[in-house]
Every structure is written in structure tokens, then in C-alpha cells.
Amino acid sequence: MNARFIIICFVLALGLGYLFRTKPEAIQGNPESTPFESPVAVQTLPKPTVAPQVSGVVPPVIHPLNAPLPIERPQATLPGKRVNPRYLNKPKDMSVEFEMINGLAVAYGDTILGKPVAGFSESRGISDLSPAKYWDHGVVPYLIKNDVVDPDRVLRAIDYFNQHTHVRFVPYENQPDAILFQVGEENCLSFLGKTGGVQPVFLSDKCRTPEITHELMHALGFVHEQSRADRDQYVEILWQNIEEKYQPQFAMVPEPLMNAYYDSPFDSGSIMMYGPHVFSINPEVNTMRLKSGQPLKSIPDTLSPSDVDRVNRLYP
Ligand SMILES: [Zn+2]
Numbered sequence: 001m002n003a004r005f006i007i008i009c010f011v012l013a014l015g016l017g018y019l020f021r022t023k024p025e026a027i028q029g030n031p032e033s034t035p036f037e038s039p040v041a042v043q044t045l046p047k048p049t050v051a052p053q054v055s056g057v058v059p060p061v062i063h064p065l066n067a068p069l070p071i072e073r074p075q076a077t078l079p080g081k082r083v084n085p086r087y088l089n090k091p092k093d094m095s096v097e098f099e100m101i102n103g104l105a106v107a108y109g110d111t112i113l114g115k116p117v118a119g120f121s122e123s124r125g126i127s128d129l130s131p132a133k134y135w136d137h138g139v140v141p142y143l144i145k146n147d148v149v150d151p152d153r154v155l156r157a158i159d160y161f162n163q164h165t166h167v168r169f170v171p172y173e174n175q176p177d178a179i180l181f182q183v184g185e186e187n188c189l190s191f192l193g194k195t196g197g198v199q200p201v202f203l204s205d206k207c208r209t210p211e212i213t214h215e216l217m218h219a220l221g222f223v224h225e226q227s228r229a230d231r232d233q234y235v236e237i238l239w240q241n242i243e244e245k246y247q248p249q250f251a252m253v254p255e256p257l258m259n260a261y262y263d264s265p266f267d268s269g270s271i272m273m274y275g276p277h278v279f280s281i282n283p284e285v286n287t288m289r290l291k292s293g294q295p296l297k298s299i300p301d302t303l304s305p306s307d308v309d310r311v312n313r314l315y316p
Pocket residue numbers: 110111214215218224
């Protein structure tokens with residue numbers, strides 16, 4: 001090998017090195033740094049202009065692209081025959097009855113279990129509900145898709161949590177876990193607790209700030225008050241007054257889901273408690289009766305004092 005050949009090789013190596021050098025913008029758009037499929041989504045996310053700890057309404061973080069549903073949870077893959085919810089009153093395991101809403105398996109009216117496997121064509125089924133996971137340090141990153149009508153209704157709910165509880169909703173900045181508010185067809189729907197990854201909260205145009213607050217309580221890990229495993233001590237379910245298709249919404253949750261409550265007592269004034277006429281066969285009759293003899297009030301617009309207390313016990 002002569003010296004001339006070595007010099008030619010050296011020059012060629014320098015040229016190739018320049019051509020294939022690492023570009024800074026390529027690192028910025030690295031798709032492995034985001035839960036979304038498209039790196040463009042990361043590059044075009046606007047930066048928040050107000051720090052999340054500032055009180056008052058935080059400006060919206062709008063996601064510019066259609067993000068895919070992040071997860072397909074295996075828990076909703078077991079079709080089963082319909083079971084009258086009265087038999088689910090004291091579930092010994094994690095079985096829950098679900099109905100199909102917009103292609104998702106949904107329990108208790110608004111709690112998403114996941115997507116059933118391909119080929120599942122029943123309108124109802126039985127599946128297992130995973131014990132809820134909770135948000136690390138009480139910090140919940142969020143983003144709102146740009147086609148959600150009136151994003152202020154979401155921001156008011158978020159602002160309420162930020163001002164009245166230890167939980168902090170913060171604008172999404174590539175954190176691994178987050179809530180994505182997106183358009184739903186006719187319901188307000190949420191997973192129970194943190195699923196891992198970017199999880200949806202579906203909002204129809206009818207979901208107002210109180211309903212969104214309610215859905216965020218689900219996303220934090222809380223179930224409906226009338227479905228608590230200890231509810232029989234406090235409330236009587238008047239099954240004969242509930243439309244049959246809505247009866248599963250009044251089933252009790254499996255005991256492990258009560259772990260989020262840290263012995264926080266039953267509260268008929270909770271934002272997670274249905275009002276007296278919700279899903280009744282007739283607006284004149286109640287679906288529930290409090291055993292204390294007190295009248296059951298309508299669903300409140302904000303968290304009750306004990307809602308705040310239990311959020312703060314779970315997220316100290
Ligand atoms: Zn609910």
C-alpha cells in the first residue's frame with residue numbers, strides 16, 4: 001500500500017464523515033422521545049407561556065395532530081355473557097360488566113376498560129378491571145386536541161384542581177404519561193387512574209366543567225360514590241326504579257379499588273355521587289335512598305370538601 005493510496009483514503013473518509021454528520025434538528029425530532037408516532041407532533045407543540053404553578057387559568061396546550069389512541073389494554077378482551085348487576089353487588093374478584101360505547105369497553109357508565117380484541121361484536125360483556133395506578137408525585141401532564149370545542153371548560157376544571165388540591169395538572173412537554181383531552185361522540189369518558197402512556201379523556205360537546213371535573217377524578221383513581229364497596233351501609237339502591245340498561249352503573253366496585261380512599265368516609269355530596277334521578281325510569285322516582293334519611297341532593301358542580309380531602313390523602 002503506497003502513501004498516495006493512504007492519502008486518498010483519508011480524504012474520502014473526511015468527506016463521508018461530513019456528509020453523514022449528526023444534525024441537531026434530527027435529535028430534536030427523535031420519535032423515541034415521544035409517545036406519539038409522528039416526530040412532527042413534538043416539533044410543532046407550542047411551548048407553554050405560563051409556568052404551571054401560577055394560579056389562574058393556564059393557557060391551552062393544543063395538540064396539532066391526530067394522536068392515536070395510545071393503548072389497547074388487554075383487560076377488555078374477555079367476552080362474557082350478561083350478568084344482572086345485582087349479582088355483582090359483592091364482587092369477589094375484579095370482574096366488572098361493561099358496555100360498548102364508541103368502540104370502547106366502558107364500565108359504570110363512563111369508565112373505560114379498553115378496546116376489545118378484533119372480532120368482539122357483543123354490545124356487553126364481562127371483563128377484569130386492573131387495580132388503578134396513580135400519578136407520580138400528583139403531577140398530571142395534559143394536552144387538549146385542537147378540535148375540542150371550548151377548551152376553557154377543560155381549563156376551568158384543571159385550574160380548580162390546581163388551586164384546591166395537591167394535584168398539579170401541567171402542560172404536556174414529552175412526559176411519558178399524560179392525559180389527552182379529545183372529542184368524544186356523546187359521552188364523557190375516562191380511564192380509571194393512570195394507564196401509562198398518553199391516555200384519552202373523551203369529551204362530547206355536552207361535557208361541562210363539572211362533568212370534566214368528575215372525569216378527572218376517575219383519571220386520578222376514584223370511582224362513583226354509589227359504587228363504593230362499602231356503599232350498602234349508607235345508601236339503598238332502588239333497582240326497580242332504574243332503567244334496566246343502566247343498572248350495571250350501580251354495581252359495586254371490587255374492593256381493591258377502594259385503596260385510593262385511605263378510609264375517607266362515604267360522602268353523598270361527592271362529585272362522584274349520582275343525583276337522585278339519574279337513570280331513573282321516571283323523573284318522579286329516585287334511584288337511590290340515603291340510609292341516614294337525609295334527602296339525596298343533585299350532583300354538585302365542584303369537588304366536595306371530602307373529595308378534596310381524599311385527593312390530598314392519595315396525593316399528599
Ligand atoms: Zn363517572
